[in-house]
Amino acid sequence: MVKFTEAACIGGGVIGGAWAARFVLAGIDTKIFDPHPEAQRLVSEVMANAERAYEMLTQAPLPAKGTLSFSKSLEEAVQGAQWIQESVPESLDVKRRVLNQIDAAADPQALIGSSTSGLMPTELQRDMKHPERMFVAHPYNPVYLLPLAELVGGKKTSRSALEDAKAKLATVGMTGLIIKKEIDAFVGDRLLEAFWREALWLIKDGICDTETLDNVIRYSFGLRWAQMGLFETYRIAGGEAGMRDFLSKYGPSLTWPWTKLTDVVDLDDELVEKIAAQSDAQSGQRGIRELERIRDQNLVGIMHALKAGDEGRGWGAGKLLADFESHLRKTAPRADVTPSQQPLKLLEVKVPAAWIDYNGHMTEYRYTQCFADACDALLLLIGADADYVQGGHSYYTVESHVRLLGEAKLGDALYVEAQLLPSDGKKVHAFMSLHRASDGRLLSTYESLMLHVSSSEGRSVAPLPEIMAILQPLLDAHANLPAPDGAGRSVGAGKR
Amino acid sequence: MVKFTEAACIGGGVIGGAWAARFVLAGIDTKIFDPHPEAQRLVSEVMANAERAYEMLTQAPLPAKGTLSFSKSLEEAVQGAQWIQESVPESLDVKRRVLNQIDAAADPQALIGSSTSGLMPTELQRDMKHPERMFVAHPYNPVYLLPLAELVGGKKTSRSALEDAKAKLATVGMTGLIIKKEIDAFVGDRLLEAFWREALWLIKDGICDTETLDNVIRYSFGLRWAQMGLFETYRIAGGEAGMRDFLSKYGPSLTWPWTKLTDVVDLDDELVEKIAAQSDAQSGQRGIRELERIRDQNLVGIMHALKAGDEGRGWGAGKLLADFESHLRKTAPRADVTPSQQPLKLLEVKVPAAWIDYNGHMTEYRYTQCFADACDALLLLIGADADYVQGGHSYYTVESHVRLLGEAKLGDALYVEAQLLPSDGKKVHAFMSLHRASDGRLLSTYESLMLHVSSSEGRSVAPLPEIMAILQPLLDAHANLPAPDGAGRSVGAGKR
Numbered sequence: 001m002v003k004f005t006e007a008a009c010i011g012g013g014v015i016g017g018a019w020a021a022r023f024v025l026a027g028i029d030t031k032i033f034d035p036h037p038e039a040q041r042l043v044s045e046v047m048a049n050a051e052r053a054y055e056m057l058t059q060a061p062l063p064a065k066g067t068l069s070f071s072k073s074l075e076e077a078v079q080g081a082q083w084i085q086e087s088v089p090e091s092l093d094v095k096r097r098v099l100n101q102i103d104a105a106a107d108p109q110a111l112i113g114s115s116t117s118g119l120m121p122t123e124l125q126r127d128m129k130h131p132e133r134m135f136v137a138h139p140y141n142p143v144y145l146l147p148l149a150e151l152v153g154g155k156k157t158s159r160s161a162l163e164d165a166k167a168k169l170a171t172v173g174m175t176g177l178i179i180k181k182e183i184d185a186f187v188g189d190r191l192l193e194a195f196w197r198e199a200l201w202l203i204k205d206g207i208c209d210t211e212t213l214d215n216v217i218r219y220s221f222g223l224r225w226a227q228m229g230l231f232e233t234y235r236i237a238g239g240e241a242g243m244r245d246f247l248s249k250y251g252p253s254l255t256w257p258w259t260k261l262t263d264v265v266d267l268d269d270e271l272v273e274k275i276a277a278q279s280d281a282q283s284g285q286r287g288i289r290e291l292e293r294i295r296d297q298n299l300v301g302i303m304h305a306l307k308a309g310d311e312g313r314g315w316g317a318g319k320l321l322a323d324f325e326s327h328l329r330k331t332a333p334r335a336d337v338t339p340s341q342q343p344l345k346l347l348e349v350k351v352p353a354a355w356i357d358y359n360g361h362m363t364e365y366r367y368t369q370c371f372a373d374a375c376d377a378l379l380l381l382i383g384a385d386a387d388y389v390q391g392g393h394s395y396y397t398v399e400s401h402v403r404l405l406g407e408a409k410l411g412d413a414l415y416v417e418a419q420l421l422p423s424d425g426k427k428v429h430a431f432m433s434l435h436r437a438s439d440g441r442l443l444s445t446y447e448s449l450m451l452h453v454s455s456s457e458g459r460s461v462a463p464l465p466e467i468m469a470i471l472q473p474l475l476d477a478h479a480n481l482p483a484p485d486g487a488g489r490s491v492g493a494g495k496r
Numbered sequence: 497m498v499k500f501t502e503a504a505c506i507g508g509g510v511i512g513g514a515w516a517a518r519f520v521l522a523g524i525d526t527k528i529f530d531p532h533p534e535a536q537r538l539v540s541e542v543m544a545n546a547e548r549a550y551e552m553l554t555q556a557p558l559p560a561k562g563t564l565s566f567s568k569s570l571e572e573a574v575q576g577a578q579w580i581q582e583s584v585p586e587s588l589d590v591k592r593r594v595l596n597q598i599d600a601a602a603d604p605q606a607l608i609g610s611s612t613s614g615l616m617p618t619e620l621q622r623d624m625k626h627p628e629r630m631f632v633a634h635p636y637n638p639v640y641l642l643p644l645a646e647l648v649g650g651k652k653t654s655r656s657a658l659e660d661a662k663a664k665l666a667t668v669g670m671t672g673l674i675i676k677k678e679i680d681a682f683v684g685d686r687l688l689e690a691f692w693r694e695a696l697w698l699i700k701d702g703i704c705d706t707e708t709l710d711n712v713i714r715y716s717f718g719l720r721w722a723q724m725g726l727f728e729t730y731r732i733a734g735g736e737a738g739m740r741d742f743l744s745k746y747g748p749s750l751t752w753p754w755t756k757l758t759d760v761v762d763l764d765d766e767l768v769e770k771i772a773a774q775s776d777a778q779s780g781q782r783g784i785r786e787l788e789r790i791r792d793q794n795l796v797g798i799m800h801a802l803k804a805g806d807e808g809r810g811w812g813a814g815k816l817l818a819d820f821e822s823h824l825r826k827t828a829p830r831a832d833v834t835p836s837q838q839p840l841k842l843l844e845v846k847v848p849a850a851w852i853d854y855n856g857h858m859t860e861y862r863y864t865q866c867f868a869d870a871c872d873a874l875l876l877l878i879g880a881d882a883d884y885v886q887g888g889h890s891y892y893t894v895e896s897h898v899r900l901l902g903e904a905k906l907g908d909a910l911y912v913e914a915q916l917l918p919s920d921g922k923k924v925h926a927f928m929s930l931h932r933a934s935d936g937r938l939l940s941t942y943e944s945l946m947l948h949v950s951s952s953e954g955r956s957v958a959p960l961p962e963i964m965a966i967l968q969p970l971l972d973a974h975a976n977l978p979a980p981d982g983a984g985r986s987v988g989a990g991k992r
Contacts (some may be wrong), residue, residue, distance in 0.1 A: 006672060014733075014735065047721035053796040056508050060835060065753055077982060078835070098897070106713070139733075140715075140716035140717065140720075141733055144718050146715065146719060146720070148711075148712065148716040150712065165738060175711075175871075177704075177708050177711055177712060177715075179703060179704050179708070180702060180704055180705075180708075181701070181702060181703050182702060183701075183703055186703075187698055187703060187704050187708065187709060187712045188712045188716055188717065190694055190703075191691055191694050191695060191712070191713070192700075192896075193694075194690045194693065194694035195690055195691050195694075195726070196686050196726070197685055197690065198686055198689075198690035198691075198727055199687060199727075200512065201688055202683055202686060202687075204675060205677070205679075206677060207675060207676060207679055207682075207686075208675055208676055208678050210671075210672050210726075210728075211727075212675070212676075212683065213683060213687075213725065213726065214644065214724065214725025214726060214727050214728050215644075215671075215673055215725065215729065215947070216673060216683045216684045216687070216725075217684075217687070217726060217811050218721060218722060218723055218724060218725045218812045219636075219642065219643050219644035219671060219673075219812070220636035220642050220644040220724045220811060221636065221684065221688060221721075221818065222643075222718070222721030222725065223642060223722050223795055223799070223813055224631055224636075224718075224791070224795075225713050225714060225718030225721060226714060226718045226719050226721070226722035226789060226794075226798055227714055227718070227791065227794040227795070227798065228710065228714060228787075228794075229709065229710025229712075229714045229718065230692070230695055230706075230709065230710060230711040230713060230845050231695075231706040231707075231709065231710050231771070231774075231775050231778065232690070232706075232710050232775070232778065232779050232787070233778075233791075235509075235638075235775050235779050236653075236782075236784060236787050236788055237637055237785070238593065238784075238792060239510065239784055240784060242772070243771065243772040243775045243776070244768055244769075244772045247763065247768045247771060247772065248768060253924065265741065270768055272740055272743045272744060273741060274739075275727070275739065276738070276739040276740045278727075279727050279731050279739045280726070280739070282727065282728065283696075283727075283728050283731050284673050288731075288732060288734075288736055290611050291724075291728070291731070291732050292732055294805060294806055294811060295720070295723065295724060295729075295732060296811075297805060297806075298722075298723040298724075298801070298805045298811055299719055299720075299723070301717055301801030301802065301804055301805060302722055302723065302798050302801050302802070303719070305794070305797030305798050305799060305800060305801040305850065306794060306797065306798070308848075308850035308852075309790060309793060309794045309797060310790055310793075310858075311906055312852040312853070312906075315794055315939050317715050317719055318716045320715065333689060341649060351631070352804075353804050353805065353806075353807050353808060354801065356807065356808040357808070360808070363868065364864065364868040364893050364896075365861050365862070365864040365868050366861070368860065368861040368864040368880060368898075369861035372859065372860040372861050375860075382552075395781035396900070397860050397900060398897065398899065398900050398901075398988065399897075399899050399900070399985075399988065400897070400898050401895075401896070401897045401986065401987045402864075402895065402896050402897075402898075403894065403895050403896075404892070404893060404895070405894075410808075410834040412806055418842050421988075427988075447986075447987045448987060449987050449988045454952075461716035484811055488986050488987070488988075489895075489986055490897065490943075490984050490985055490986040490989075491703065491895050491896065491897045491925070491943045491944060491945050491984070492895065492917075492923075492925050492984075493947045493986075
C-alpha cells in the first residue's frame with residue numbers, strides 16, 4: 001500500500017486549487033500556500049465545482065475528506081507532506097526559486113511535482129539539493145476530473161521517484177504517464193500547440209468562425225479521441241490491410257501544402273478581437289460558471305459511458321475510473337454493522353442530469369437503480385462483496401415492488417433506508433424507503449426478495465457462515481420493528 | 497418537409513458503404529455502383545456494423561429500412577436519386593471523370609456530394625454541366641455514427657444547394673456545417689494534418705510511443721473535445737478574465753520553438769515500421785472487427801451521455817442525436833392500434849454493454865427501464881405523446897411490481913408484450929412480459945399502475961376524449977383475456 005496521507009500545494013490558482021481538490025476528496029490532508037489575497041476564495045470555488053462533480057463521478061464510496069488548510073508560509077505548508085505540487089506562474093526564474101525553497105524545507109524523501117506545461121525538468125531542478133525526487137507532473141484542466149498527469153523526469157530525476165509518483169496518483173484517481181524523453185511542452189502540449197496554430201490561421205483567414213471550428217471537432221474526431229486517441233483510430237481506418245498499408249498511403253500528403261504551420265501567425269489585436277467576438281457570439285449567452293457545470297456534467301457522463309465500454313470492463317478514461325472505484329472500495333473502512341432497532345442507512349446519492357426525463361423529474365427506472373444500489377450496499381455490509389461473488393456465491397433479486405410517491409429533481413440529495421423483514425438469510429426480504437435529504441420527504445418505497453445462490457450448483461443454497469454471522473443479528477434486531485406501511489402490497493391494491 | 501427518399505452512392509468502400517448504411521437505416525432507398533469485385537461483401541460488413549450500432553443508438557423508432565441495391569452501371573444507379581454521393585479514390589482526375597458522368601446521367605435537380613477529404617470543389621466541378629448542385633460533403637469515419645459532414649461549395653455552387661443538403665442531412669441524423677471559404681482539406685483535415693505531423697515527430701524522435709500518445713489524448717483533451725471543441729474549452733480556461741485576456745497571454749508562445757512543423761517529417765520505411773510495430777504492441781491483441789465494435793459502443797455511449805447534457809436538453813453531438821430522434825418520432829407512422837384479443841407488442845430492444853453488471857447479466861434496473869420504455873410506447877400508441885404532455889396532461893407511473901425470472905445477456909434481442917387489466921383510463925393497469933427474441937423465453941414480468949394527471953390542476957383527472965377513443969376499445973378487447981400468471985402478486989407471496 002502506497003502511503004499518501006499528506007500533500008502540499010504551492011500556488012492555489014485554477015490548477016493548484018484543483019490539485020488540492022483532488023487530494024482532499026481522496027482523503028488526503030492538504031496544505032496550500034499562496035500569498036495571493038484572493039487565493040482562499042478561488043480555491044473554495046474550485047473545491048465547490050469538484051465536490052459537485054465527485055458526487056456524481058464515482059459509484060464507490062469516497063473516503064472522509066482530508067482537511068484543507070492555508071499555510072502562512074511555504075515552509076509551514078510542506079512540513080510532513082509526501083507530495084508537494086508546485087503550480088506557480090509559468091516563468092523559469094519564478095519556478096526555480098520556488099522549487100529551491102520547497103527543496104530546502106521539505107522532507108528529502110518527499111516527491112516534488114511541477115505543474116509546468118512547457119519548461120523542462122532538467123532546467124527546473126538545476127539548483128536543487130535533492131533533485132532526484134523532482135519531476136514534472138503536468139495535469140489538464142479541470143484537474144479534479146481529467147485523469148492524466150504527464151510525468152517527465154529531468155537528467156537528475158530517479159526512476160523510483162517517477163514510479164512512486166505513478167503509484168500515488170493512482171490513489172487519487174489519476175494515471176501518471178511517464179514520458180521517455182524531456183522536450184519543451186512534453187507530448188500533450190506539443191500536439192495542442194500544433195493544433196492551436198492551425199486553428200488560429202483558419203480563423204484569421206476567415207475559412208470558418210470559432211463556433212463552426214468547435215463543432216467540426218466535437219461532431220467528429222473529438223468523439224473518436226475521447227476513447228481511442230490518434231493511432232488506434234487510424235489503425236481501424238486502415239482496416240484489414242493494416243497499419244503499415246495505411247501509413248504508406250499517407251506519406252505523400254505530408255509534403256502537400258495543407259497547413260500554414262511553416263509560417264507563424266501574428267496574434268495581433270485584430271485577430272484577438274476577431275476570435276473574442278466570435279467566441280462571445282458562440283458562448284457568450286452562458287456565464288463561465290454555467291459552462292463549467294455543463295462541461296463537468298458532460299465529462300462525468302462521458303467517463304461513465306466509457307466505464308461501460310469493452311463489455312463492462314471499462315475503456316480508456318472509463319477504465320481508469322473503474323480502477324479508482326476499485327481502489328476506493330478496497331480502502332473503504334467497513335461500514336458499521338452494529339445491529340440496532342433502527343432502519344439501516346444504505347445509500348446517499350445526488351440526482352445527475354442523465355437521470356432526468358422529459359418531464360424534468362427523475363425517471364422511473366432510476367428509482368429502481370437507487371434501490372438496487374442500496375441492495376448492493378446491504379450485501380457489502382453483510383460481507384457478500386466482490387470476493388464472495390468471485391468465490392461462487394451471490395444474492396440475486398428475484399422480485400420487487402416499487403411505489404412512486406414524490407418527485408426527485410436534478411441535484412436533489414437522496415438517501416435510502418432499509419428494514420429487514422423476517423427471512424432466513426437464504427432469502428433476504430427487505431423493505432426500503434427513498435428520501436429527499438433536504439426535508440426528509442419520502443419519495444419512494446421498494447420491497448424486494450433476494451435469493452442466495454451457488455453459481456456452480458445453479459440453485460439457491462444457504463449463505464456461508466461468515467455472512468450469517470453478520471446478517472442474523474441484523475435480522476434479529478429488526479424482527480420486532482412494526483411492519484412498514486406498504487409492505488406486502490400488490491399493485492393497485494385497494495384501487496377498486 | 498424535405499423530400500429525400502432515394503439516394504445513390506458511387507463508390508462503395510468504407511466511406512461510400514457507410515453513407516449507404518446511413519441512408520438505408522433512415523428509410524431511404526439506396527443504389528450503389530462500385531465495379532470492385534468485393535464491393536458487395538464490404539458494404540454488407542459495414543451495414544452489419546451500422547445496424548448493430550443503430551439498435552443501441554436511438555430511443556426513437558427507426559423507419560422501415562430503405563432498400564439497398566447494387567446497380568450494374570453508374571447511369572442506372574443515379575436514376576431517380578435526390579442525392580448522389582461520390583466516394584471514389586482521392587484523385588482529382590478520377591473524381592472529375594466520375595462527377596462529370598454523374599452530372600450527365602442524373603436529374604439536373606439532384607444534389608451531388610463528394611466525400612473528398614482534401615480536393616477543392618471548384619476544381620472538382622470545373623467541367624460539369626450543372627455544377628451549381630455540386631459540393632463537398634466531407635464525412636468522418638464511421639460515417640454511420642459520426643454526425644458531421646463539412647459542406648463546402650465551389651465557385652459555381654449555389655447557396656440553395658448547400659441549404660438543401662443541410663436539410664436533407666438532418667433527416668439522416670447528420671449535421672452539415674457550411675464552410676465559408678474553400679481551401680485544401682477544409683477545416684477538420686487541416687486541423688488533423690497539423691496534429692498528425694506533430695505526432696509523427698514525437699514518435700520519430702522517441703519522445704513517447706504510440707500507446708502513450710493515444711493515452712495522453714484520451715485521458716485529457718480528447719474528453720474535452722468530445723463536447724466543447726477548442727475555443728469554448730479555452731474560453732472556460734480564461735475564466736472570469738475572459739477570452740481576450742486568455743488570448744493575450746498565449747500570443748508569445750506562438751513564436752516559441754514548440755513544434756517541429758516548420759520541418760517536414762520523412763515518413764520513410766524506418767518510421768513506418770516503428771509506428772506499425774508500436775501500434776501492434778498497443779492494439780494487436782484485438783482484431784479490427786473487435787476494435788470497431790468497441791469503438792462503436794463507446795461512440796454510442798458518449799453520444800447518449802451528451803444527450804443527457806445541459807440538464808437533459810442535449811449537448812453537442814448528443815443534441816444532434818436528440819434532434820434526430822425528434823425527427824424520427826415526428827415522421828414515424830402511427831402504430832397499428834387495431835384492438836384484438838392479443839397482447840400488444842410494445843418494444844424491441846437489444847441489450848447494450850452499458851446495461852451489463854459485474855455478473856455479466858443485464859442489471860436489475862434495466863429491466864425496469866425496458867418496461868418503462870414499453871409504457872412510453874403504450875402511451876404513444878394511445879395518443880398521449882409529447883404534444884399531449886405539452887398540453888398539460890400526462891400519465892405517471894405510481895406503482896409497479898417486477899419479477900426477474902431469467903437472465904438477459906449482452907446483445908440479446910428482447911421484446912415486451914402488454915396486456916391491459918380492467919381499469920378506467922384515468923387509471924391504466926397493465927401487465928407486461930419481457931421475452932428473449934431468439935427463443936421467446938420469458939425473462940421478466942412487470943405489473944404497473946399509471947395515473948392520468950393534469951399538471952395545471954396537480955391531480956388525477958380523466959383523460960381527454962381522443963385518448964379514450966383509442967384506449968377504450970383496447971381495454972374492451974383485453975377485458976376477456978384470462979388474468980396473467982403473476983398479476984396481483986405481492987413480493988414473496990407464498991414464500992413462507
